[in-house]
Amino acid sequence: MKKIFGKFYKLFLTSIFVCFFIQCTVFAYETVIIDFPNDGWHKVFYKQQGKETIVQYVPSGQTQQNFNETVIFHSYKWRNNQKAGADTTLQYHLNQAHLKYKDMQYKKLKDDPADSIATWCSASASQCEIVRAAQGYEGIITMHYINKNPMYFHNVYPNWYNIIRLVRIYYSYYRWNNVMGKELTVEL
Numbered sequence: 001m002k003k004i005f006g007k008f009y010k011l012f013l014t015s016i017f018v019c020f021f022i023q024c025t026v027f028a029y030e031t032v033i034i035d036f037p038n039d040g041w042h043k044v045f046y047k048q049q050g051k052e053t054i055v056q057y058v059p060s061g062q063t064q065q066n067f068n069e070t071v072i073f074h075s076y077k078w079r080n081n082q083k084a085g086a087d088t089t090l091q092y093h094l095n096q097a098h099l100k101y102k103d104m105q106y107k108k109l110k111d112d113p114a115d116s117i118a119t120w121c122s123a124s125a126s127q128c129e130i131v132r133a134a135q136g137y138e139g140i141i142t143m144h145y146i147n148k149n150p151m152y153f154h155n156v157y158p159n160w161y162n163i164i165r166l167v168r169i170y171y172s173y174y175r176w177n178n179v180m181g182k183e184l185t186v187e188l
Contacts, residue, residue: 030138032073033168037159041071051077051139069147077139085113089140090133094118101125109161117165119157121150128153132164137171 040060047054053075058067076089084092090108097120098104106120114135121128130145145160147153 030075030077030136030141031170032141032143033170034071034143035163035166036071037163053077068149068152069145072142072144072146074142074144075136075139076141084140086133086135086140087111087113087116089142090116090118090131093131093133093142093144094120097122097129101127117161119161121153123150126150130157130160130164132167134167134169136169141169143167 036057038059041057042060043055044058044062044064045054045056053073055073056064057071058064059069062068062070090111094106097106101122101124103124104120104122106118108116108118110117115132116134117130117132119128119130126148128147128150132143134141134143143164145164147156147160
């Protein structure tokens with residue numbers, strides 16, 4: 001009787017462990033944490049299409065169409081088929097910006113397959129941007145801080161560079177981000 005109970009007990013514990021492990025992988029959400037410089041930032045756009053997600057935030061009083069500064073997250077979920085590293089993805093975004101703004105000048109601040117950062121400005125577009133591409137748990141995530149006032153951009157650049165550089169990517173289970181401030185977490 002003890003052997004039967006022991007086998008049943010081991011099978012029961014193994015079943016619980018397997019179910020818990022499967023549940024964790026099924027209910028895992030890739031999330032980024034950002035510390036905005038003030039409390040007025042709000043989400044104005046969210047779109048998930050296939051394996052891509054775009055989320056846009058602007059300060060209070062601004063909209064998706066009418067903004068002076070914005071933060072955009074773009075998630076490419078290529079976990080099983082790594083198409084590109086962060087450095088390649090960042091270069092792609094810089095090339096796309098250069099096609100649109102011929103006078104664009106950029107500077108790479110970090111060039112690594114797991115985490116790359118660049119900044120660029122265009123006089124014709126009156127726009128400057130800090131772009132970071134980083135390897136996430138499910139693929140590549142790009143983070144864009146866009147400012148449509150180059151003079152103001154140069155004043156706030158050190159602060160925003162640190163904000164974008166310190167964005168943390170994590171895998172949240174059971175939506176633990178509900179415990180944290182919603183304004184600091186972005187679910188992708």
